[in-house]
Structures are given as structure tokens and as C-alpha cells.
Amino acid sequence: MSISPREKAFERSVEKTFNVYNSLFLNLPFRKIKQTGMLIPLLSHECRRGLETGKEPLNILDSFFAAHSEMVSEEEKIDFLLRVIQYVERQIVLYDSVEDAAFAQLLTFGNHMSLKNCIDMAVSRNQRSILLKKISEFSVRIVFTAHPTQFYPRSVLDIITRLRSLIRENNLHEIDLSLQQLGLTSLMNPEKPTPLEEAKNIIYFLRSVYYDAVGELYSTIRKNLPGNDFDNPDIIQLGFWPGGDRDGNPFVTAQTTAEVADELRMTLMKCYYHEIKNLATKLSFRGIEEIVTHLKSQLYLTMFNRLKTLSAAELLIPLKQIRKILIESFNSLYLDELDSFIDKVKIFRTHFATLDIRQNHGEHKKVIELILKNYNHIKSSLDELTKDQLISILVHENINVQEDQFQDEITKDTIRTVAKMKLIQQKNGELGCNRYIISNSEDILSILFVYALLRWCGWKNESIPVDIVPLFESIAGMKNAGDIMQQLFDIPEYRNHLQQRKDTQTIMLGFSDGTKDGGYLNANWSIFKTKENLSAMCAQNHIKVIFFDGRGGPPARGGGKSHRFYASQSHQIANNAIQLTIQGQTITSLYGTRSHFIHNCEQMLTAGLSHGLSIRPTVIPENSREVIERLGRLSYEKYTALKHHKLFLPYLENRSTLKYYIDANIGSRPAKRGDKKTLELSDLRAISFVGSWSQLRQNVPGYFGIGTALKQLMDDIGLEELQKLYTDVLFFKTLLLNSMMSMSKCYFALTAYTEKDPIYSKFWKILFEEYQLSKKMVLLVSNSRFLMEEEPISRRSIHIREDIVLPLLIIQQYAFQKIEKQPKNTQSYEKIIQRSLYGNINASRNSA
Numbered sequence: 001m002s003i004s005p006r007e008k009a010f011e012r013s014v015e016k017t018f019n020v021y022n023s024l025f026l027n028l029p030f031r032k033i034k035q036t037g038m039l040i041p042l043l044s045h046e047c048r049r050g051l052e053t054g055k056e057p058l059n060i061l062d063s064f065f066a067a068h069s070e071m072v073s074e075e076e077k078i079d080f081l082l083r084v085i086q087y088v089e090r091q092i093v094l095y096d097s098v099e100d101a102a103f104a105q106l107l108t109f110g111n112h113m114s115l116k117n118c119i120d121m122a123v124s125r126n127q128r129s130i131l132l133k134k135i136s137e138f139s140v141r142i143v144f145t146a147h148p149t150q151f152y153p154r155s156v157l158d159i160i161t162r163l164r165s166l167i168r169e170n171n172l173h174e175i176d177l178s179l180q181q182l183g184l185t186s187l188m189n190p191e192k193p194t195p196l197e198e199a200k201n202i203i204y205f206l207r208s209v210y211y212d213a214v215g216e217l218y219s220t221i222r223k224n225l226p227g228n229d230f231d232n233p234d235i236i237q238l239g240f241w242p243g244g245d246r247d248g249n250p251f252v253t254a255q256t257t258a259e260v261a262d263e264l265r266m267t268l269m270k271c272y273y274h275e276i277k278n279l280a281t282k283l284s285f286r287g288i289e290e291i292v293t294h295l296k297s298q299l300y301l302t303m304f305n306r307l308k309t310l311s312a313a314e315l316l317i318p319l320k321q322i323r324k325i326l327i328e329s330f331n332s333l334y335l336d337e338l339d340s341f342i343d344k345v346k347i348f349r350t351h352f353a354t355l356d357i358r359q360n361h362g363e364h365k366k367v368i369e370l371i372l373k374n375y376n377h378i379k380s381s382l383d384e385l386t387k388d389q390l391i392s393i394l395v396h397e398n399i400n401v402q403e404d405q406f407q408d409e410i411t412k413d414t415i416r417t418v419a420k421m422k423l424i425q426q427k428n429g430e431l432g433c434n435r436y437i438i439s440n441s442e443d444i445l446s447i448l449f450v451y452a453l454l455r456w457c458g459w460k461n462e463s464i465p466v467d468i469v470p471l472f473e474s475i476a477g478m479k480n481a482g483d484i485m486q487q488l489f490d491i492p493e494y495r496n497h498l499q500q501r502k503d504t505q506t507i508m509l510g511f512s513d514g515t516k517d518g519g520y521l522n523a524n525w526s527i528f529k530t531k532e533n534l535s536a537m538c539a540q541n542h543i544k545v546i547f548f549d550g551r552g553g554p555p556a557r558g559g560g561k562s563h564r565f566y567a568s569q570s571h572q573i574a575n576n577a578i579q580l581t582i583q584g585q586t587i588t589s590l591y592g593t594r595s596h597f598i599h600n601c602e603q604m605l606t607a608g609l610s611h612g613l614s615i616r617p618t619v620i621p622e623n624s625r626e627v628i629e630r631l632g633r634l635s636y637e638k639y640t641a642l643k644h645h646k647l648f649l650p651y652l653e654n655r656s657t658l659k660y661y662i663d664a665n666i667g668s669r670p671a672k673r674g675d676k677k678t679l680e681l682s683d684l685r686a687i688s689f690v691g692s693w694s695q696l697r698q699n700v701p702g703y704f705g706i707g708t709a710l711k712q713l714m715d716d717i718g719l720e721e722l723q724k725l726y727t728d729v730l731f732f733k734t735l736l737l738n739s740m741m742s743m744s745k746c747y748f749a750l751t752a753y754t755e756k757d758p759i760y761s762k763f764w765k766i767l768f769e770e771y772q773l774s775k776k777m778v779l780l781v782s783n784s785r786f787l788m789e790e791e792p793i794s795r796r797s798i799h800i801r802e803d804i805v806l807p808l809l810i811i812q813q814y815a816f817q818k819i820e821k822q823p824k825n826t827q828s829y830e831k832i833i834q835r836s837l838y839g840n841i842n843a844s845r846n847s848a
Contacts, residue, residue, distance in 0.1 A: 702742025
């Protein structure tokens, strides 16, 4: 079968390059065990062959030890398995570096719509004025979250960055040295990171990648647009959750939030200082030198002192003064470099990234209850008030709340947090911290509780410079979202607040918990319909709505190809901006280098801009909507039946790595909300939920129910109708393509031994049979021969990664089987499971 030029380039610059450097890497000496690296290819081969012939992980490794090693004692074998894990973890880092190094080259072979293509298309269709208006108002906001699947220490991130450059240069000697360093550097945090440490880990990317990447992309937009009147520094925005997201994380406090905001600002000042220092060597002209020197000294003071600040205006005034002198007296020498710096100051101001506050509605309810009790509005419970009475208090009463009036720590910290938001705005500018997101929004009170807290604890009778953002996550919450928002808009005081916020309402929709609650297909369709309903309702109220998508790494959490997702949105969905969360390994895999960041941001920009330029609006016909509606309902019924199966949670608890997520030093946040002793699905974090299925290579949230739904519809309306739906409706096609990615990472042979288990046999068969049916049906509907046939590069990348990580998967299941036998060294096998967790997460790049 012939392959495309892009596949040939991938084979040459990724596969073959990795094999060359991997052979070098496998010969590196490690402590305690010699020739471990030389045994890994043999172990990998035995693992693959063993599973293909129906062997259990326990038998595979026992056979390997008997045939290929002299290890006899249990301790020796355990020690060897831990060394294998170390090797494989580092092979993954090497492969990541090779693939990232080849990224820019592979782009030249791709068929991507660039921003220039989009602009040329608009000009050719006489839509230049439409484009210029759209691009002057449109924006893409990338919001980096603190979710604990991005956990490499700073030292490892530096090695990865260096390896990428060395691989591009093919500098074999330096690569060899870097691989030796990698082999001897720990990839793990010795203890759980604090929220501040997590924040610094992401700030590393802001300083080393995004500062220059955003500036470069902005310059590219300006150069490609016709005319010289483009001026929209908000077109690319950065958002930030580490240190602000306290939903279920008791370690994030008001003090943490303030420290992270200071860190963001001071890091930006370091970027500015470095840039003005470089400019100073070129702007050596009388009348300019003095201004540069003064600005440089002012910036230096703000780099390390949290109390020293500069406003954006204090930065821009001298820079514009320099610009004027440069044009009038010095032939505009180095004007491009100066303009680039001015653009960055306009983009980042003094905040670098907007720090969002997020908290769960349930916590706000407790705080409001304590406040109203303290001020004698209730005796003990909010239930004493009618809904209208409570709303009236929240909207009209002026209560001067002080933290020293309360003993409850959550209440005190919530009050402090609002006060800190006001302080951050004074130091970093309003954009430093001007959004409050409410998780688990289920009614109008979820928004009004925060509205009242902002009035009572921070801004009193002033206008509130904060966007209050409800997060609708459950299927029920999304269904009621339109009614909730309409009730809110009907309240004059809140409507007045929106007028002060430019008649704009941001609404967040949660893919992760939506999928956990309603299954993959139904959750995505519910979000789609919710957006359409909210768009129409907001338009009727003359309110500009911005949708903020809480998307995770894998398709099961709203991940997959983001640009394809946004291109598939209908014209009935408001297209004022694109805002989405980026989390876990997705930060490094899609936004970890300058070329990655620029390409993926540009793709989302073109997806958003091209919507307004389409000759034919993206509309899903009514008959197609009815089919998708039925598919969603059928898949929901199938998924709900699984979710309510008596072995659903016990299977996760006892057959997956779920409890090991809790103990791993990956992130500061607990794996589940609250401190209940018994596990409840509602308390379980989507990351640990989806990640545990991924570790099993079963990926249930990414496909379960699709096969049953498609089969029933095929029997009712015929295969041709479903194939037509796949061809004609991009949204439906996108759902199936993303689900194919989830299924491509499934490998039920790994856990096939469970089929013999007296407790979990039937449950495992339920999962396996739905996987087989889903795979069969998506191949039929998409008219594909194999999964991801339309995405050869991603398919090949997944295949290589799964090959690399296979020994880890076998080792993990081997340890589970050993623990079942209750050996004396159970703790050692638990350590193996926990250690294998890290490598498996990184290999997938979007496993959680």
C-alpha cells in the first residue's frame, strides 16, 4: 500500500531517528543491574507474543525470567522490574523529544488551513471587511489547568528542551551526554507538589515558550492582514488555574492565590527586563539611551520584590516615547524589534495570564448559610427562607462581612480570597484576576451566591470588575442551563452588572464530568444542544455569550483534535471567542514548543474565523438531529446501565490503578472530592476516573454505548443513512473520529485473564463485548478498514508509543496478579504499580 509524503517524512524523521537514538539509549549503564537495556527489546517481544498467544501477564514474566535471566529470588525480580520501568519512562521522554523535534518539518507536508489561507479566502470572496471586523473582535483563550498529569520536575523539562534542539541538529555527542543525564535524573517528585510548585511548573512554559510564541503569532497576524489598521492585542489570551482552582483542593488558599499572581507578574517582568536589556544594546542613541536605562532599572526592581509594581501604562508611555524619537531622529532603526516589544506589553500588560478563581457551589452554599446565620437572617438553615426571599437578600442586602467574625476555615478563606482578588487587580491590573468560576452549577443560586460574596467581601457598593462564570457539568445542569440563565438575566441588579461587563456573559461547559455523568456520545450532544439553546436565549436578551469549554486531554474528557471540534460547531452556536482548558500532558504535547503553540492556536483561530466566512452555514438538518438524538439517548441508556452495575465501582477500586492515583506524588489535588470513606462516583475526579480506565487499556468513557446505539439505529434506518450522516455532518464525524482514538488505545488482551475471575468475569465481558461492537460499528459507519485510517500520522504515533509502553502495562498487571496471591512483599508490588503509573500516563500524552 502506497503511503503519503507526510507518512514517509514521519517514517524518516521520527521512526528511524528514534530507533537510532534508542539503540544508543539502551546501552547506557544503570546502577545495580547490567545490561537491563539490552533485555528490554527481548522483554517487549515476549510481552507482545505472550498476549497474542493468550498468556496472562503473570505467565509471560515468569516465562521470561526462567528463559532469559539468572534471577531467582523475588527481590531480584522486583528490582529488575523497577529498573525496566526506569528505562521505559526515559524511552518515552526520548520519543517525545524526537517527535517534537520533527513537528515543524512534518507540518510542511500537512493539509492545514493556515491563517494566510483564511485571509486569502476572505479577500477572494470580497469578504475583507467582514474578516477585519471579525478578527478585530475575536479571541482565543488557552487556559492552563493544575490537573495532575503534568508532573515532570523542572530539571527534566530542561533536558527535554535541550534534547529537542540537539535532535534537530543531529548532534550525536551532545545527545549521548543528555541521554546519560536523563538516565541518572529522577523523573518523579519526591513528594506531592504544593499548588505553588504546580503553578511554577506551568509558569516555566509561559516564560520559556509562550512569551515569545504569542508575540510571534501576533506579528504573523498583523503581517498577513491587508492594511495597517489591525490592533487587537486580546486576540490570543492566556488563562491560568494553578493556585486559583480550589474546587476539591484544600491546599489552595487565598495566600496561595496571591503568591501565584505575584509569581506570574514577576516572571513577566523578567521577560520584559531581558527584552529591554537586549534592545538597550541596539538603541544606543542620545535621548533614547536615558529612557531605556531608566525603564530597565524600574523593571529590575519589580523582578524580585512582590511589593514593587509597574502598571501597563508606566511601561507603554516610555516605549512610545522611544518609538517617536526613533522615527523622527534615527531613521526608524530597530523599529520592528521595538514594535514587537510594545505589542507584547499590550498583550500581557502586567498579568501575563489571567488567574481564574474556581470553587464548588456546595462550598459557597455553606459559606452563605454561615454568613446569613451570623447576621440573623436565618437561625440555622437556608431552608428557612423561600427562594424569592433568599434571592432578595443576595441581591439587595448590604452586609459588611469580615473574616474575624467566623471560625470555619473555608468561610474565612473564601472571604480572604475575594479580598485577594481585589488586591491582585491593584497589582496586576484587572485582567490579573477577574473571573470566578462556579463548579456544579445547578440553579440560579449558584451564580447569585458568588455575586453576593463579591459584594459583601470585596467591592461593597462599587461596580464589580469580575465575570461570574457558571460551570454546567451534569446532564441535568445542562438541560436546565437556559432557564437558569434567563432567570438570572431577568434580575435587574445582575443585568446591570452585565452592562458593566460589556453585556458579555461567559458560560463554562464541562466535558469531563459530563462524560462521566452521561457517557461520551450523549454528553457531547447535550453540550452541543446546550450551546445552541444558550446562544439563542442570550441573543434575545442582547447579551454576547462566550462559551468556555472545560476540555481534558483524551476524547473521553472532551479532548481530541480541538480545531476539528470548533470547525464542527453549527452556525446556531455563538462564535464570539474560543476558550478552552488545556491540561495534563496536553500542555507539553500540543503547546510545549513554540511551533506547537503557534500551529495549534492558529488552527483554532482559523476554525473560529472561517465560520463567519462560510458560503454555506454549518447547519445540521432536522432529520439528522433526530438520528443523533436517538443515538445519544440509546448510548446514554447503555452507559447508565453500566454505571449502575453493582460491580462498576468495585471493579475500578480493585482492578484498576484508581487508589494508586490517590497515593502518587503527581499533583497537589486529591483524587476525589470530600473525605468520605466509601467511594461514590459523584465524588470521583474525572482525571482519576478516565485515567484508571486508560491504565487498563479499556478506555470505557471514550466509546461505551456507541456500538449499541449505532447497531440499533442501523437495524432501524439502515447502514447507508448512518454513513450519510458521517459524511454530511462534521460534528457527528468528529465524535466518531475522536472515539476511534480512544479505541485505538484499547488492548483487552492485557486483562483477558479477568474473564476467568469468579467475581469480575461477567463484568469484564460486558466491557469487551461493547468495545468489539463499537469498533465494528464505527468502522462500518465510517467505511474504514481499520481505526484512525483517516489519521495515519496520529495512528502511527500511537502504535509506537503503545509498543514502547507495553512492558510497563504487563509489569503493572503482573503486580496486580501477584498482590492477589498476598505475598509477603505486597508493598513492593504496590510500589511497582505506582511507578508504572507515571510512564503509562506520559506515553499516552492524553490519557487523563
